[in-house]
Amino acid sequence: MxxxxxxxxxxxxxxxxxxxxxxxxxxxxxxxxxxxxxxxxxxxxxxxxxxxxxxxxxxxxxxxxxxxxxxxxxxxxxxxxxxxxxxxxxxxxxxxxxxxxxxxxxxxxxxxxxxxxxxxxxxxxxxxxxxxxxxxxxxxxxxxxxxxxxxxxxxxxxxxxxxxxxxxxxxxxxxxxxxxxxxxxxxxxxxxxxxxxxxxxxxxxxxxxxxxxxxxxxxxxxxxxxxxxxxxxxxxxxxxxxxxxxxxxxxxxxxxxxxxxxxxxxxxxxxxxxxxxxxxxxxxxxxxxxxxxxxxxxxxxxxxxxxxxxxxxxxxxxxxxxxxxxxxxxxxxxxxxxxxxxxxxxxxxxxxxxxxxxxxxxxxxxxxxxxxxxxxxxxxxxxxxxxxAFVGQIHYQQLANEHLGPLGQVSQRSEIIHHAEVMKAIYAAHPATYEAIADAGELPDFTLYTAPDFQLTWLMTVDEAVGAIKAFEAAHGVHFDTIMNLNFTNPFPFLLGRQAPHGIAIGADPYRAVPDPDGAVLSAVRATDLVLYPRCPVTGANRKLRDLYETALQEKAKIALTPCWDAYVSPAVAAMAEPARSESGTKVAGMPQRQ
Known part of the structure; x- marks a missing residue:
């Protein structure tokens, strides 16, 4: 039928x-x-x-x-x-x-x-x-x-x-x-x-x-x-x-x-x-x-x-x-x-x-x-x-942050987050060790970038840097309209509602994805209000990026924004933050440094 x-x-x-x-x-x-x-x-x-x-x-x-x-x-x-x-x-x-x-x-x-x-x-x-x-x-x-x-x-x-x-x-x-x-x-x-x-x-x-x-x-x-x-x-x-x-x-x-x-x-x-x-x-x-x-x-x-x-x-x-x-x-x-x-x-x-x-x-x-x-x-x-991943994250801890917005919508095991915090403090306290590793052409760990603890450390330092930039602007009455980062990626303009300089590569791997800067790019770097350089840890890749733009950076003054970030700004802005030292003679964030 x-x-x-x-x-x-x-x-x-x-x-x-x-x-x-x-x-x-x-x-x-x-x-x-x-x-x-x-x-x-x-x-x-x-x-x-x-x-x-x-x-x-x-x-x-x-x-x-x-x-x-x-x-x-x-x-x-x-x-x-x-x-x-x-x-x-x-x-x-x-x-x-x-x-x-x-x-x-x-x-x-x-x-x-x-x-x-x-x-x-x-x-x-x-x-x-x-x-x-x-x-x-x-x-x-x-x-x-x-x-x-x-x-x-x-x-x-x-x-x-x-x-x-x-x-x-x-x-x-x-x-x-x-x-x-x-x-x-x-x-x-x-x-x-x-x-x-x-x-x-x-x-x-x-x-x-x-x-x-x-x-x-x-x-x-x-x-x-x-x-x-x-x-x-x-x-x-x-x-x-x-x-x-x-x-x-x-x-x-x-x-x-x-x-x-x-x-x-x-x-x-x-x-x-x-x-x-x-x-x-x-x-x-x-x-x-x-x-x-x-x-x-x-x-x-x-x-x-x-x-x-x-x-x-x-x-x-x-x-x-x-x-x-x-x-x-x-x-x-x-x-x-x-x-x-x-x-x-x-x-x-x-x-x-x-x-x-x-x-x-x-x-x-x-x-x-x-x-x-x-x-x-x-x-x-x-x-x-x-x-x-779905089951594992039930017991994971969300990354605590104040300034990361959607970038901070991540979690990981509490032990790994703690390890990231400890490593961030060590990177900041012992820069000479990581400078020496970079001098040897190596990373602190051969698979550094694949480790989530490094990714968490990096996000923690970005969160601190955004807070420091806001505090610096409020304290000195300045506004950094264009921001560049001498690092693989530059989330700062997004997080702060600013602009990135024209002509600068994104996904900045200096070994295979950043062409040598021409005159227009160097001019854009010179005109950038704030150029950031990460130090937690110092790496050969970030050094190479800094060297690529060295000609333009020479016209700027370098200040220590946070223990993990240096910042290149105009001499006039750097002059606003007079060298300040604690009673023990240690430098504090925002102090100009020599190139």
Whole structure:
């Protein structure tokens, strides 16, 4: 007996199926994210968490009218910064890492929704198999490799996560979308997002699009339309903001500073990700055995009588798509530290499974095992780390602070917070020790920046510095309108509601992401009201930044703002704070020092 349409709708299974609708799932997820961003949540601080504060530096510059790439040097494209600034303005009390992670959903959410809705018309199971893994990686701020053993979140590698999440949407669209309009929207949207996020992701996406073009999943008309949309958007951005040429210039400068050979990086990427790369290599070998005769026959036929149809028949195979996805993932990882590498191989693995044909028995079991071994490790890694962080922070202590605002919405074990406090006092009391370590070209600990206690110490010193700046201004009747930090990131303009100088790089790694300053940059530094130099601890990287701008700093006077921060100000401002000494003859904060 056949159920009528009305009967199907009233059946309990029909109701469950409606709840599993991809559009409904995405709407519910979006509503939950909005609710969570309204709340002043905390997260357990993790390794290299200060990468997150680059986004505050960029957002503050954007709020004050600066354009990424044009008015300040950026290590990546502008899209992530624009999205963060927009969402942060809407949800000023949102936990900043969640803001950074979820802001990309404004782009990926609608695009994966188009893919899932189109696939859902043919197969609900296939649509969910594409959508649900994507949501895990998009929503959870965790990398697929762990850098610290205690439960914590990953505040670094954010833009690396972003490009792999965008590539996931692109791969899913190329392999499973049949609608011309949906394909156009997905390809144009993802390729624009990749270009404006990080160029290595754009190159990886270009490789996948090239395979799709050869496989005739993208026809020439769609390719031309995509190119027209892509170029039109870039033309508008260039004419209105001048951002495209500036971005290309930044890419060229970064390439000049990072000229290492790619081969060692490919080997490193394969080694780091061997948990999935090993099974993927075995799966490629298995597919070559299973499909070898057919593949050889298609190649022979193409050589004998070349045609677009025969080329498409050769290229549009699971082994080719999987190989292209693996190579694209490896290439993307050659330029990344942390992130969610290899997650966008999942659509290709799903394509392998749906194209298994009449396989059965042992061959089918081997195929299933290798697909599982290639996909489950990173899904399990991210979900298990998220569960550990959620449960672990129940007994964590929130960082006490007065001036950090959303930057202070972090927690950690009370013992680690205490250790950070002790180390801050030691850094301040024994600067000569850390000067000697910096002289030797070393850090106090080889993995200093991966330790949450260092990240906590840094936040504590920033909190003190903001308080000291406010006190100095109140005591001497001055106002520092522009503030620069000779450190990896500069949150001070955001925290104080000031401006950052034009032309100064954000994410200031002097070894690979800060070009030599030109005359305009040095002039901007000279005109800066307050230049801060961190001393808890002294490091070679901060020294190198100071040396880069030494010519401009020579015109300023140095004062001891706090035990952990020196400050470069104009001689007139320094003269306001006359040298003050206690009865024991020790210096107090705000006392001018010789260069």
């Amino acid at each position: 056949t159920l009528t349409s009305t009967a199907r709708q009233s059946h309990p299974l029909g109701s469950l199926a409606a709840l599993a609708s991809p559009p409904l799932i995405l709407c519910v997820i979006a509503a939950i994210l909005v609710f969570l961003l309204v709340l002043p949540l905390t997260v357990p601080i993790g390794a290299m968490y200060w990468d997150l504060f680059i986004y505050f530096d960029a957002a503050n510059r954007i709020f004050t009218g600066q354009v990424p790439g044009v008015d300040f040097f950026t290590p990546v494209g502008p899209l992530g910064y624009w999205l963060f600034a927009f969402v942060e303005r809407l949800f000023p009390h949102g936990q900043p890492l969640l803001v950074a992670q979820w802001s990309l959903f404004l782009v990926t959410g609608p695009l994966i929704g188009l893919v899932a809705a189109e696939v859902d018309r043919r197969s609900r199971g296939l649509a969910l198999a594409l959508l649900l893994p994507f949501l895990v990686f998009q929503l959870l701020p965790f990398n697929v490799t762990e850098y610290y053993s205690f439960p914590s979140v990953d505040g670094f590698g954010i833009y690396n996560r972003q490009i792999t999440e965008i590539l996931y949407v692109l791969a899913a669209g190329l392999l499973f979308v049949r609608s011309w309009r949906v394909m156009l929207a997905v390809v144009a949207g993802t390729m624009l997002a990749l270009f404006l996020t990080k160029v290595t992701g754009f190159i990886g996406g270009g490789l996948l699009c090239a395979v799709a073009l050869l496989a005739r999943r993208i026809d020439l008309r769609l390719a031309a339309a995509t190119a027209a949309i892509f170029l039109a958007v870039l033309a508008v951005l260039e004419v209105s903001l001048g951002i495209v040429s500036a971005y290309v210039g930044d890419i060229a400068a970064l390439l000049a500073m990072n000229e290492d050979s790619l081969l060692p990086r490919f080997l490193q990427a394969a080694s780091i990700h061997f948990r999935v790369f090993g099974p993927l290599a075995l799966l490629m070998l298995t597919l070559a055995v299973l499909d070898g005769r057919s593949l050889l026959g298609a190649a022979t036929a193409l050589l004998r009588s070349p045609s677009r149809e025969r080329l498409a028949g050769l290229v549009d195979r699971p082994i080719v798509w999987l190989g292209a996805s693996i190579f694209a993932a490896l290439f993307v990882e050659t330029q990344n530290t942390g992130g969610q590498g290899f997650i966008f191989v999942w659509p290709a693995l799903l394509f392998v499974w749906t194209g298994r044909g009449a396989l059965s028995g042992r061959r089918l079991a081997v195929l299933a095992i290798l697909i599982a071994a290639s996909s489950l490790p990173y899904l399990a890694e991210v979900t298990s780390r998220a569960a550990r």
